[in-house]
Amino acid sequence: AQKITQTQPGMFVQEKEAVTLDCTYDTSDPSYGLFWYKQPSSGEMIFLIYQGSYDQQNATEGRYSLNFQKARKSANLVISASQLGDSAMYFCAMREATGGGADGLTFGKGTHLIIQP
Amino acid sequence: DAGITQSPRHKVTETGTPVTLRCHQTENHRYMYWYRQDPGHGLRLIHYSYGVKDTDKGEVSDGYSVSRSKTEDFLLTLESATSSQTSVYFCAISGDRGSSYNEQFFGPGTRLTVL
Numbered sequence: 001a002q003k004i005t006q007t008q009p010g011m012f013v014q015e016k017e018a019v020t021l022d023c024t025y026d027t028s029d030p031s032y033g034l035f036w037y038k039q040p041s042s043g044e045m046i047f048l049i050y051q052g053s054y055d056q057q058n059a060t061e062g063r064y065s066l067n068f069q070k071a072r073k074s075a076n077l078v079i080s081a082s083q084l085g086d087s088a089m090y091f092c093a094m095r096e097a098t099g100g101g102a103d104g105l106t107f108g109k110g111t112h113l114i115i116q117p
Numbered sequence: 118d119a120g121i122t123q124s125p126r127h128k129v130t131e132t133g134t135p136v137t138l139r140c141h142q143t144e145n146h147r148y149m150y151w152y153r154q155d156p157g158h159g160l161r162l163i164h165y166s167y168g169v170k171d172t173d174k175g176e177v178s179d180g181y182s183v184s185r186s187k188t189e190d191f192l193l194t195l196e197s198a199t200s201s202q203t204s205v206y207f208c209a210i211s212g213d214r215g216s217s218y219n220e221q222f223f224g225p226g227t228r229l230t231v232l
Contacts, residue, residue, distance in 0.1 A: 004159075033219060045160075045207060045223035052219065091159060095221075104150045104162035104175055104209070105221060 003027065004092050004108035011113050019079040021111050023092030026073065031097040034075040035105060036066065039089040048090075051075060087115045120144050121224040123208050129230045136195040138227050140208030142188075147213040149191040150175075150221070151183060153204040160207065166191055198231045205229075 005024045013019050025034065036048040051059045051066045059066045067076040079086055089112050093105040120143030130136050140149060151163040152175075162175030164183040172183050180202060182194045195202055208224040 035221065037223075043205070043226055045209075045226075047220055047222055050219045093160075104152065104165050105160070106176075107159035107161070109157065109159045 002108075003106045004094055006092055006108035006111050008111045009109075011111060013082055013113065013115055015084060015115050015117050016081055019082050019086070019113065020067070021077040021079075021090050021092075021113065023075045023077065023108060024073055025075060025092075025094050027094065027096055029096040033095045033097075034066070034068070035093040035095070036064070036075075036077045037091045037093065038086075039091065039110070041088070045091075049077070082115050084115050084117060087113060089113075121208060121210055121222060123206075123224040123227050125227060126225065127228045129232065130198050131232050132199055133197050136198050136229065136231075138193045138206055138208075138229070140191040140193070140224055142191075142210045144210060144212070144222075145188060146210040147188075148211045149185065150209040150211075151181075151191070151193045152207045152209065153177065153202075154207060154226075155204050163193065163206075195229075198229075200231050203229060203231045 003026050007022050032053045034051045038046045038048055049059050049061045049064045049066050051068045058068050063080045065078045089110045091110045092108045095105050122141045124139045150165040152160040154160045161177045163177055163181050164175055166172045166185040184192045206227045209221050211221040212218050
């Protein structure tokens with residue numbers, strides 16, 4: 001079974017609208033972290049936001065917020081007031097703590113977001 | 118921006134030749150990682166390191182080896198490159214506590230083509 005599922009291969013959104021990118025995860029580890037990355041067409045991986053499994057509040061970073069619903073194992077990324085520069089691939093990823101913290105991330109396959117003027 | 122560089126940035130090689138990719142960090146972070154990115158697969162972990170001379174295998178480690186002789190350098194070696202190893206390779210780093218642990222930063226990537 002996939003550990004990270006991103007069900008939207010592609011999305012078209014009008015500029016200035018809010019965007020929600022879906023991510024569900026699967027783990028039996030009580031301690032884990034969830035990450036979102038942006039990959040523009042230039043190819044670099046840009047860290048956006050992090051949510052720990054024990055965090056009581058949803059993480060926010062500027063226009064990015066993470067809608068964390070633990071019981072549903074859902075970690076959706078919300079981008080408020082989208083901009084043309086938000087067009088990119090977006091990846092959800094998870095780190096499980098079973099390896100003592102050194103383990104790498106497990107990534108979803110990504111969502112290609114296109115912001116239209 | 119986190120201080121991570123990768124070299125080379127682009128490489129074309131032939132099947133059967135050895136290839137070494139280098140990741141260098143200036144953040145003094147404990148953990149370092151190598152991933153590969155292929156269409157339809159997202160990023161997948163190859164190997165990781167949790168300290169000097171301490172490394173372990175990831176999801177797709179077959180055909181790859183790594184070494185870390187200094188905190189700042191993490192080398193990925195393809196002993197005998199195959200066409201299936203054509204990919205974009207990313208190095209990443211993270212610290213071992215606090216905010217540096219909750220942020221995993223990536224290098225610019227190396228595009229490797231094996232003919």
